[in-house]
Amino acid sequence: MGLHALGMIDSPHFSSLMASSEVKHAHTPIGTTSKLSRDESGDPVDPPLYRCMIGGLLYLTASRPNISFSVCLCARYQANPKQSHLSAVKRIFKYLPRTVNYGLWYSCDTNTSLVGYSDSDWAGCLDDRKSTSGGCFYIGNNLVSWYSKNSSPSHFPLQKQNILQLAAAAVN
DSSP states (O other), rough: OOGGGGSSSTTHHHHHHHHTTTTTOOOOOOSOOOOOOOOTEEEEEOOHHHHHHHHHHHTTTTTTTGHHHHHHHHHTTSSSSHHHHHHHHHHHHHHHGGGGOOOOOOOOOSSSOOOEEEEEEEEEEEETTTEEEEEEEEEETTTEEEEEEEEEEEEHHHHHHHHHHHHHHOOO
């Protein structure tokens, strides 16, 4: 599934967006060193346009899990988008042409083992010091589920307890 799945490739908004974004391709959907925040002092942008762009990207996340985290991060700022948020969304659009052939592919594999991976960014949100955790699960070589969740710092002990319980259950 490529960019045409957005359903807005021929719209004037998309054309003007790509024309104004210098048509450089990005290697990652979001920057690896900078973090998004509310950016109260930033220049405001057109909220309907921002929501339209986020909506198109959210549609793509159904088959493109490689952009899910970045799109959901940008979607947090739909109520009051700033230029910094729009720049992050533009970067996702710049990433898409490089990954036109990416998507979910399921193989006919006889391996039926369930494998899970997880990662966390403890207190990584600059706005509210919430943590982001995420993970994915495979049956054989096939991705069958993924998640990303924000949680407040007070949930750390509970999360650790849940992880230990899941690990104990997996051993048994």
